[in-house]
Amino acid sequence: MQPTIASFFKKD
């Protein structure tokens, strides 16, 4: 499965 990058880095 390919997770999104936003699932690793939080919104500023």
Next chain:
Amino acid sequence: MFEARLMNATILKKILDAVKDLLNEGTFDCSDSGIQLQAMDNSHVSLVSLTLRSDSFDKFRCDRNLSMGMNLGTMAKILKCANNDDTVTIKAQDNADTVTFMFESQNHEKVSDYEMKLMNLDQEHLGIPDTDYSCVVRMPSMEFARICRDLAQFSESMVICCTKEGVKFSASGDLGSANVKLAQTSNVDKEEEAVIIEMQEPVTLTFACRYLNAFTKATPLCNQVQLSMSADVPLVVEYRISDLGHIRYYLAPKIEE
């Protein structure tokens, strides 16, 4: 007023080539310290982070912080209009809705300017945590590009396995399988040809080849590329841009269903 000048258009052309396949548009955040761009690709799997330091520009003036949303396809078209040895000046007024690219030939006899409309982009900004990576590999950027291209023929995904002995890139699919092992360089004569591994713990991660191949569009920017990896966190692929800054690509690893 914002004004940034580089004596040579080549580097800016290479930077655009390195991002335009992943990003259609992006916001350039300009401040006293320089220019930053952070944007996710359309599918939000990877993140591009570009930093250009103000002190490395031939001229840099930024009176007020400025965010300029640009269509990168249009910007690439405009930069194609510059000769490699032209001086490039990027200019914008405060609160302007356009940006101007001015190109000046070395003999100062030809001056052209191109004005581009700015866009209002509602982009998410992500906080990237400081991470101590388990493995950091430095290797020739051409070699990395070659491996990504070769292995993409076999599978959509590539496994990168890093131990203190070396780094192994593997892909397997219906056609067959491919493995490329690089050992750490024992005797570094030329730094740009070296493979150097700093390992705290061995790491094995799987990544989509199409993104890795997109990142290698930055190869002309630097002889060496740096891959930083830890279990279950995004890979960082970094290219330094001479003394001007760097471009970092972050890619989420694939996980088993």
